[in-house]
Amino acid sequence: MARDGVKARYMTPAFVTMTSPCHFTLVTGKYIENHGVVHNMFYNTTSKVKLPYHATLGIQSWWDNGSIPIWITAQRQGLKTGSFFYPGGNVTYQGMAATLSRKEGILHNYKDEKEWRANVDTVMRWLTEEGLDLVTLYFGEPDSTGHKFGPESPERKAMVEQVDRTVGYLRSRIASHGLAGSLNLIITSDHGMATVRKNASDLVEFHKFPNFTFKDIEFELLDYGPNGMLLPKEGLLDKVYAALRHAHPRLHVYRKEDFPASFHYASHPRITPLLMYSDPGYVIHGRLSVQFNNGEHGFDNKSPDMKTIFRAVGPSFKKGLEVEPFDSIHVYELMCHLLGIKPEANDGRLSTLLPTLHSGSAVQTRCWPRLLMGLLVAWMLLATTP
Known part of the structure; x- marks a missing residue:
């Protein structure tokens, strides 16, 4: 992907470097204090209720608290969108939901490579048969393995290889479905991972x-x-x-x-x-x-271990370009530009990532661009006709 498209030296996630808050930053372009999904857990300081991550995924009021994510913005402007396991993608916002969505189960096996490929195939059907214009696709690895074994462990390195194979499979399916000329693919993540000092004398x-x-x-x-x-x-x-x-x-x-x-x-x-x-x-x-846990995130987003990746390839992106680090708040404006939609108010700037695109790659006509965003612990598939 780096050879065929765009690579960032790294991307800086929002603070707090947790899954749900950082994912919602990517699809709203807002800092966490401005979009309100401040933790992985739903909590209420009056009732004392605290719900775990998977239960929180279904609490609409936790997500629908004033900010409109890109699925809804795109649909309000005539596009069709989908969310596959993406945090926040299976609830309604101001009465509207993504056209198609899948929510992971509480006992979901994050590591099943066969299921990963089946999920990719489902997303390909969404794009080709259902006519979706934007799909966000989430995989919970290598995060889960990093937590259990640590980021430097052989197990996590093997999982990174599995992720890489799946990205390869995704790109091959894009080509075999004839979408290479009309689909922009972004691969990124919500945060990094650091080794926990479990045996430190100063816990x-x-x-x-x-x-x-x-x-x-x-x-x-x-x-x-x-x-x-x-x-x-x-x-x-x-x-x-x-x-x-x-x-x-x-x-x-x-x-x-x-x-x-x-x-x-x-x-x-x-x-x-x-x-x-x-x-x-x-x-x-x-x-x-x-x-x-042997690995953890949530640390200061200035820490090198919390930085994450950004790759993008497709007809709108330049080839063989490496760009300087940037903050994750800017990805939303890029996606809106590729989709030809007017963004909601946000904290990002289009000018930050506009140089990654070919000149004139903005959508000039209403040919309903398509975009696939895939995240390793979040992936985005932006299908976009340039």
Whole structure:
């Protein structure tokens, strides 16, 4: 793909570098504090309800909270779209859903290469028989294997080879269906992966902090990698903050209003009064030390391990071009341009990625461009007629 199309040195995901928030940034072009999908888990600080990732995928109110993703924008302008396992792609937004969608099951086997190829074949039918113009296709690897075994493990390297074979299969099916001249393919991801320092002598363990007690906490969202949120009981914010501010050299705790603005994360009503993140390689343990992953993400998006890939190939893209790093917020504007649709208000700039395209590759007529976006832990297939 790098030889036949465009390669970025790397792409910087949004912070917090989690699956659902970063995926929603790709399809809205917004920083996380502006689109509101601030975590992989649905949570409610009043009812104390917390739902796991797969359950959250079906909670419409978590996703449909004011931002309109590209599936809906495209359909409002006459196109047909599809989402295959893409986070946020199977709920309705302001009463509208993607034309076609598939949602992964809670016991879905992320590693089945045979199923991957069947999924690719389904997407090809969507594009050729159902006439879809945009499809987002998601694969949960090599993320799952990276969590279990670590990013440098032989198991994860073998999974990367499986991913590569599947990209090859995808491109071969695009060619065999006669779509090579009308389909733009983007392969990217939501985040990177870092090795967890499981045996470090300075683990971040809340239950061992001498001046902190959970009796002062009304609501907590901990034990989810290197990030955490706390709602202190009424009148105890200052006390809790004072106890945690210097509790551990690897832990960075902030009042919501003081969280670094460069992260574009904290200025959303869903964020609790106290939030935190830990240094690369360190996860945050709450009441017990219960996190056992060998690989993790969610760290500072400036960390090299959190960077991710971007490849694009198709009739609209230049060949053999390597571009400088860019932020993931800009991918949305690129996709809207390729589809010939007017974007919603967003934080990206078309000028950032416009140089990846042939001059005049903007859609000049309403020939309904098509785009396939595929993500390894998110892939996008943008079928686009230039």
